[in-house]
Each structure stands twice: as C-alpha cells, then as structure tokens.
Amino acid sequence: MDAAQFLKEFHDHAALLLDTYEQSIYLYIVRHSRLEGREEVTIGFKSARKVIAMGQGKSRYISDKVCYTKLQSLQDKQFISVLGTEWEGTRVRASLPSEIPGLLSIEPDPTTLPLEELDFFNVVQNRPLLRERENNRCFYCLAGLNDKNWVVEHVVSRPEGDSTYRNVVAACCRCNNRKGASVADDFLRALYRDGYLNADDLQGRLSHLERLRLGELKPRIAR
Numbered sequence: 001m002d003a004a005q006f007l008k009e010f011h012d013h014a015a016l017l018l019d020t021y022e023q024s025i026y027l028y029i030v031r032h033s034r035l036e037g038r039e040e041v042t043i044g045f046k047s048a049r050k051v052i053a054m055g056q057g058k059s060r061y062i063s064d065k066v067c068y069t070k071l072q073s074l075q076d077k078q079f080i081s082v083l084g085t086e087w088e089g090t091r092v093r094a095s096l097p098s099e100i101p102g103l104l105s106i107e108p109d110p111t112t113l114p115l116e117e118l119d120f121f122n123v124v125q126n127r128p129l130l131r132e133r134e135n136n137r138c139f140y141c142l143a144g145l146n147d148k149n150w151v152v153e154h155v156v157s158r159p160e161g162d163s164t165y166r167n168v169v170a171a172c173c174r175c176n177n178r179k180g181a182s183v184a185d186d187f188l189r190a191l192y193r194d195g196y197l198n199a200d201d202l203q204g205r206l207s208h209l210e211r212l213r214l215g216e217l218k219p220r221i222a223r
C-alpha cells in the first residue's frame with residue numbers, strides 16, 4: 001500500500017466519520033496488517049487495547065467494553081470486517097479508505113454545514129468571508145483592512161462568546177488590542193471619544209453591532 005496516500009485519505013475523508021477511539025483502533029489494525037502487506041491479522045484486543053489509545057478519558061487506556069463496541073461500529077461503518085474469533089484474538093481485515101464505497105467523495109467541506117454552525121475563527125478558510133462581509137473595513141473603527149493588519153475579533157470574548165458569524169468580526173489589529181475584554185458598545189463610544197469615529201459613524205457602528213447580534217449580517221457563502 002501507498003502509506004503517504006493512505007495517510008492523506010485517512011485524514012481528509014475517513015477521520016471525518018470516526019470518533020477518536022475508532023480512529024485509534026482502525027489505525028492500529030492497518031498498522032499491523034495492510035502496512036505490512038497482509039490482508040488480515042489476528043489481534044488480541046484484551047491486551048492490545050492497552051497500547052492502542054493511551055491517556056484518553058478517565059482511565060489510562062481504552063476499556064474492554066469500549067474496545068469491542070468500537071470494533072462493532074468500525075464494522076458497521078465498513079472500515080473493518082471481523083472475520084472470526086480465534087484463541088489468540090479477533091481476526092480482522094481493514095479496508096483502506098479507497099476501498100470503502102463512496103468514502104473518497106466525502107469532502108471536508110465546512111460550507112455544507114448550516115450557516116449557524118459554521119466556525120469563522122477556528123476554520124481558517126472561513127475567515128476571509130468576514131472581511132468580505134465588512135467590505136474590507138474594521139468592524140469598529142472603519143479603517144481599511146489588508147492581508148497584514150486584520151484579525152478575526154470576538155465581539156463577546158471567549159469562552160462566553162462563540163465563533164459564529166453573530167459574534168466574530170473582521171477588525172484591525174489596533175482595535176483588537178485595544179478592545180480586550182471590554183463590551184463592544186463601550187469600546188465604540190471610546191473610539192468616538194478618542195476621535196477615531198465621528199458622531200454619525202458611531203451611530204452607524206452601534207446599529208451595525210445590533211444587526212450583528214440579531215443575525216442580520218450573514219457572510220456570503222458560495223454553495
């Protein structure tokens with residue numbers, strides 16, 4: 001097998017459908033079968049589970065019960081076939097992502113999620129949509145934004161504030177630094193007092209902020 005290709009397909013497609021235990025177990029099976037040129041392998045999961053996924057959850061390693069539950073779910077998802085039980089363990093065959101029908105056509109495309117669930121901070125490719133929404137101007141002071149001077153800013157700071165389009169905006173670095181954890185309305189008034197905004201701009205920004213909170217400022221997403 002082509003290990004480099006496998007790793008790409010695993011991360012880009014397979015991992016989207018598997019939880020972390022399933023990923024660990026699947027990779028372990030692939031490591032001990034396909035990676036060594038064998039189609040099948042017999043694994044004693046009672047002991048193997050102790051090296052498959054260390055340090056997860058409360059226990060030191062994956063429990064017996066969870067291990068066998070995940071083997072079943074991996075089989076249900078067509079990643080492995082359990083071929084039988086032998087005295088030394090469970091005989092399994094792992095399918096590579098390219099061998100699982102339809103798997104490679106699943107793209108990690110965040111735009112297939114509902115807009116309300118899109119993350120505009122952690123999902124880096126979504127960030128430019130915010131800058132576009134603000135017409136390349138800082139959400140607070142209206143300064144022009146370019147590739148070097150802008151950041152994604154949380155109107156309500158984390159962890160209270162989330163990273164949806166209702167709470168993150170494109171802002172200049174200066175506003176991002178100055179605002180800190182202060183309330184956005186107060187920060188806009190401070191910009192007015194300090195001469196960065198005139199009275200009209202302040203009113204405009206305050207109503208823009210209100211529209212943001214109401215969910216009226218939806219980024220344009222190509223679907």
Ligand SMILES: [Zn+2]
Nearest residue numbers: 138141172175
């Ligand atoms: Zn600014």
